[in-house]
Amino acid sequence: MDFKETWIILVSTPLYAVLIGAEILASAYFKNQKYSFRGSIENFYLMLLNMGIDILMRAFTLFILGYFFTMKFVQIEYVFLYWFILLILEDFMFYWLHYLDHYVRLFWAVHVTHHSSEEFNLTVGFRSSVFQPLYRFMFFIPIAWLGFDPLDIMLMYSITQIYGILIHTQYLGKLGVLEYIFATPSNHRVHHGSNVAYLDKNMGMVFIFWDRLFGTYQAEEEEVVYGLTTNIPDHKPTTVVFHEWKAIWEDVKSAPNLSAKLGYIFGPPGWSHDGSRKTSEQLRAEMK
Numbered sequence: 001m002d003f004k005e006t007w008i009i010l011v012s013t014p015l016y017a018v019l020i021g022a023e024i025l026a027s028a029y030f031k032n033q034k035y036s037f038r039g040s041i042e043n044f045y046l047m048l049l050n051m052g053i054d055i056l057m058r059a060f061t062l063f064i065l066g067y068f069f070t071m072k073f074v075q076i077e078y079v080f081l082y083w084f085i086l087l088i089l090e091d092f093m094f095y096w097l098h099y100l101d102h103y104v105r106l107f108w109a110v111h112v113t114h115h116s117s118e119e120f121n122l123t124v125g126f127r128s129s130v131f132q133p134l135y136r137f138m139f140f141i142p143i144a145w146l147g148f149d150p151l152d153i154m155l156m157y158s159i160t161q162i163y164g165i166l167i168h169t170q171y172l173g174k175l176g177v178l179e180y181i182f183a184t185p186s187n188h189r190v191h192h193g194s195n196v197a198y199l200d201k202n203m204g205m206v207f208i209f210w211d212r213l214f215g216t217y218q219a220e221e222e223e224v225v226y227g228l229t230t231n232i233p234d235h236k237p238t239t240v241v242f243h244e245w246k247a248i249w250e251d252v253k254s255a256p257n258l259s260a261k262l263g264y265i266f267g268p269p270g271w272s273h274d275g276s277r278k279t280s281e282q283l284r285a286e287m288k
Contacts, residue, residue: 005158012162019166020122026171027121034170039119042240043127046113049241050128058154061137065150072147083156086148087206090156093139095210098203101129108269109244116240118227120192125165130241164205168192174220183208186220193224196287199280229270 027034076082101111111129140153164183172185179186183204191202201218204210211217232243251264251272260273270279278286 005155008155008158008162016122016165023122023169023171034119034121035123036119038235039117040123042235043117043123045237046128046130046240047126049130050133053131054133057133057137061133061140062150062154064137065140065144065153068141068145069147069150071145073145074147076147082148083152086143086152086156087160089143089146089148090140090153090160091204091206092210093143094157094160094205095203095214097132097136097139098205099214099216101132102200102203103268104266105244105248105269105271106265107135109248112228112244113241115192116228116232116243117192118231120168120170120189120224120226122165122168124192125168160205179208179219180212181209182206187211189224190218190220192226194227194229195222195225196280196283197222198224199229199283 024035076085098111101107110131114124114127114129117124117127140150140157143153144150167183167185167188169185170189174186175182175184178184183202183206187202187204187208190198193199198218201216202208202211203216208217232239248264252261255261255264255273263271263273268279268281270277270282272278
């Protein structure tokens with residue numbers, strides 16, 4: 001971790017503490033149960049697990065990105081333009097990483113930990129996809145190849161993560177014209193909804209125009225029901241982290257042929273060889 005990332009952590013940590021404290025006090029004052037002790041503990045240990053893997057992957061990630069950076073073919077001299085383009089590119093690649101996490105069950109098994117909370121508050125922003133650092137770096141390779149320093153890529157990811165954490169709140173309503181540009185709290189509440197209309201929508205970390213451009217946008221309309229379409233049966237750490245991996249294994253074992261086995265691994269969540277379950281797209285089609 002370089003000096004710039006350390007500085008970001010030193011600045012953001014007290015900000016998180018103040019805002020989370022304010023949310024907890026508001027939840028207690030209004031008695032609206034936005035927080036629970038169990039949920040906050042889950043969010044905390046999932047963050048630590050993710051952080052541990054991220055630290056272990058850091059040297060490897062920088063090595064791979066550094067290799068492609070040596071083959072860079074663009075040199076941007078203007079500092080402001082450099083950082084602005086890096087922000088756009090990084091958010092664009094995160095959109096596709098996030099899309100993969102939602103539409104390929106193998107990766108959904110990683111990402112589902114972030115969605116399994118039936119609460120929605122700032123601590124849910126820390127409820128990490130535990131194993132995502134094992135493959136996230138691959139989406140940053142094109143950025144390094146284009147000519148962006150690996151350390152700058154990692155720094156920008158840290159900055160966008162701060163923004164991504166802060167939009168996990170129910171205490172801000174819609175923000176007017178900003179709803180068309182940014183991933184606002186309203187847009188991100190939709191992303192965490194288990195309502196059929198909200199499934200697999202609003203993937204952007206910072207910008208929402210990727211979703212509008214690629215057809216994954218949904219405005220917040222009906223009241224959001226947080227969690228999964230079928231919530232986890234218990235909250236043991238092994239269940240929280242591995243329940244979808246176990247479900248994939250059971251499906252693969254009972255699948256009648258190789259095609260079905262591969263479908264249960266690489267198909268979208270909800271896919272079934274016999275139609276007994278439905279994907280988000282199939283569920284929406286039934287509503288029309």
